[in-house]
Amino acid sequence: MISSIAELISDRIGTMPAGERRAAQTLIANYPLTGLKTVAEFSAAAGVSSPTILRFVARLGFQNYPEFQSALQDELAAQLQSPASRTLDPSSGGAASPMLEATLDNMRETFRHLSDKQLADIAARLADRRGKTFLIGGRFTDPLARYMAAHLAIIQPDVYHLAGQESIWRDRLIDMGKRDVLVIFDIRRYQxxxxxxxxxxxxxxxxxxxxxxxxxxPISRFARHVIAGRTAVPSAWDSSAALFVVAETLIGAVTRQLEAAGAKRIRDLESLR
Amino acid sequence: MISSIAELISDRIGTMPAGERRAAQTLIANYPLTGLKTVAEFSAAAGVSSPTILRFVARLGFQNYPEFQSALQDELAAQLQSPASRTLDPSSGGAASPMLEATLDNMRETFRHLSDKQLADIAARLADRRGKTFLIGGRFTDPLARYMAAHLAIIQPDVYHLAGQESIWRDRLIDMGKRDVLVIFDIRRYQxxxxxxxxxxxxxxxxxxxxxxxxxxPISRFARHVIAGRTAVPSAWDSSAALFVVAETLIGAVTRQLEAAGAKRIRDLESLR
DNA sequence: AAAGCGCTGTATCGTATGTTACGTATTTTG
DNA sequence: CAAAATACGTAACATACGATACAGCGCTTT
Structure with missing residues (x-):
């Protein structure tokens, strides 16, 4: 069974003429980047002419060059999204749990695409007390909304978790305006x-x-800030753990920003018990 | 210092207009593949027009689209050639967030003290369908109970999350017997x-x-199984993330054990919608 | 409430890209 | 060794891609 294009090439490289073989070798040499460039660049890198490149991809079974590039991109996408290809680091005791490893990878990947500044911006908005904060989640993510609401509600007023039936929180729209913030959790399958x-x-x-x-x-169309977490794990379910950690990080950041006002509020709450 | 384009984007994403921000978000979401496609495909994926994409890359400082793509390819090349740089480099990614690092450590530590057999035993008990399953949590951990209940309730019957006032779930005690399981989440300060x-x-x-x-x-005195998660993070709050991941792991394990019966149940549920 | 500014999409244009036809070189076979 | 077949490159072509000008719209500001 031939799964990747690289295998396909090394499988047929023996039957190729000289020029096309040079093309194949340069592609394999730094795979798959050369194949993502233009035909002219590819041909220059391989030291052959453009038509040779096209004959090369045709021999691999592709109808045209763009189709070949799309295949390479799909392959790359799969490779980048599942860090399974990443060599297991022997540091963590190795065969712990594939589930755990995937989760840790998800978190690293999620935060890699999340800058400190972006987090700070979001935290600042959540800490901005000129408006109200509403939180809501989907079928499996609503607990995350609850978790975040439980913390935020302690350090500042006007934090509301929208629960129950759709008709209930739909009516709450009337309370919402420009100064307010709505935190939504929504992962596949989107509701x-x-x-x-x-x-x-x-x-x-x-x-x-x-x-x-x-x-x-699809809500990203309307969102001011979007946090995209990795969810893929070796399980029947998607993982919300990465989003959970982002939520905790934000809770911490907001708390820090509201430290002055928040500390007093916490003390007041304590004395109420 | 800004090294990668992803950082550059998340650095300036705050100052961008709505359309360009959507472009930035879709690019970050599955980085960097969307940027390697054509302008038309990029714009379609982001749900904006082609000129918006071009204005977006112009704002990032690139003279034209091909130059932007070349930069992405160079970055990808460096990343692919040194895969060691991705796993645990304390230089660039390490200093990202001390919060994240602490959380990752917590998870590794938590699982280090959690044997596969122990997890399998707990999963087996949760999958044992001779009795009912009740879940309940504390002030901040109740969302975790909800999260777990939401999943378990799908793959098996008789799963109940105990919510609301104390008097309500106290009365549910009458339904509980030897064959039943009670999952409790309780971290400091214990309730x-x-x-x-x-x-x-x-x-x-x-x-x-x-x-x-x-x-x-103190509930550990009465518990058949105890899962002790690490909670310390550089924040005013404790972290429940490690417990969350254990919960997800268990959900996955139970699902696997009930695969035969569970799969049918899931299909039945799907057809109900 | 009105005016100005900035953002976004539609339509058009020039160009670089992939593609193909054809002639030459090189290898293979009788 | 000769002749044929295959492989390769040059050059011309058409398409699709990126770029730009312009108009409409919403938003903010006075």
Missing amino acids: ESLVRFAEKAHQRGVQIILFTDQWLS | ESLVRFAEKAHQRGVQIILFTDQWLS
């Missing part, structure tokens, strides 16, 4: 009810902060 | 109400599975 809700909130000028997966919920 | 509840359930012979922190909730 239409949430999309509708987000759209209406957006129309009212509400600032939306979206927690979603790397395939981006 | 008396939960301890009381756990004790009564224990007296009724209920099997208790406890998620707690490394200092062990």
Whole structure:
């Protein structure tokens, strides 16, 4: 069974004429980048002419050059999204749990695409006390919304978790305006009810902060800030762990920003018990 | 110092207009593949027009689109040629977030003290369908109970999350017996109400599975299985992320064990929508 | 409430890219 | 050794791609 294009090439490289073989070798040499460049660049790198490159990809079974490039990109996408290809680091005791390893990878990847500044911006918005904060989640992610709401509600007023039936929180739209923030958690399979809700909130000028997966919920169209977490794990379910950690990080950042006001508020709450 | 284009983007994403921000988000979401495609494909993926994409790359400082693509390819080349740089480099990615590093450490430590056999035993008990499963959590951990309940309830019947006021779930004790399982989440500061509840359930012979922190909730006295997660992070709050990951791992394990029966159940549920 | 500014999309243009036809060189075979 | 077949490159072509000008719209500001 031949799965990757690289295998396909090394399989047929023996039957190729000299020029095409040079093309194959240069492609394998720094795979797959050369194949993503233009035909002219590819041919220059291989030291052959453009038609030779085209004959080369034709021999591999592709109808035209763009089709060949698309195949390379798909392959690269699969490779980049599943860090399984990454050599298992022997440091962590190795055969711990593939589930754990995947989760740790997801978190690293998620934060790699999340700059400190971006997190700071979002935290600043959440800490901005001129408006209210609403949180809501989907079928499996609503607990994350609850978790975040439970913490935020302690350090600042006007934090509301939207729970229950759709009709209930839809009516809460009337309370929302430009100064308010709506935090939405929505991963595959995206819920239409949430999309509708987000759209209406957006129309009212509400600032939306979206927690979603790397395939981006349609709500990203309306969102001011989008946090794309990795969710792929060797399980029947997707993992929300990366989003959970981002949420915790934000909770910490907001707490730090509100330290002055927040500390007093916490003390007041303590004395209420 | 800004080294990668991804950093450059997340650095300036705050100052971008809405359309360009959507472009930036879709690019970051599955970086860097979208940037290697044509302008038309990029714009379609982001849901904006072609000129917006071009304005986006112009704002990043590139003279034209091909130059932008070349930069992405160079970056990808460097990344592919040295795969060692991706795993655990304390230089660039390491200093990202001390919060993240602490969380990752917590998870590794948590799983280090958690044997495969122990996880398998707990999963087996959760998958045992002779009794009912109840889940409950504390002030901040109740969302974890909800999260776990949301998944377990799909693959098997008789899964109940205990919510609301104490008096409500206290009355549910009457439904609990020897064959039943009670999953409790309780971290500092431990809630008396939960301890009381756990004790009564224990007296009724209920099997208790406890998620707690490394200092062990007093409920551990009554628990059949104890999962001690690390919670220390550089924040004003404790982190429940490690417990969250254990919960997800268990969800996956239970799902696998119930695969035969569970798969049918999932299909039935799908057809109900 | 009105005016100005900035952002975004539509339509058009020039160009670089992939493609193909054809002639020459090189190898293979009788 | 000769002749044929295959391989390769040059050059011309058409397409599709990136770039740009312009108009409409929403938003902010006075």
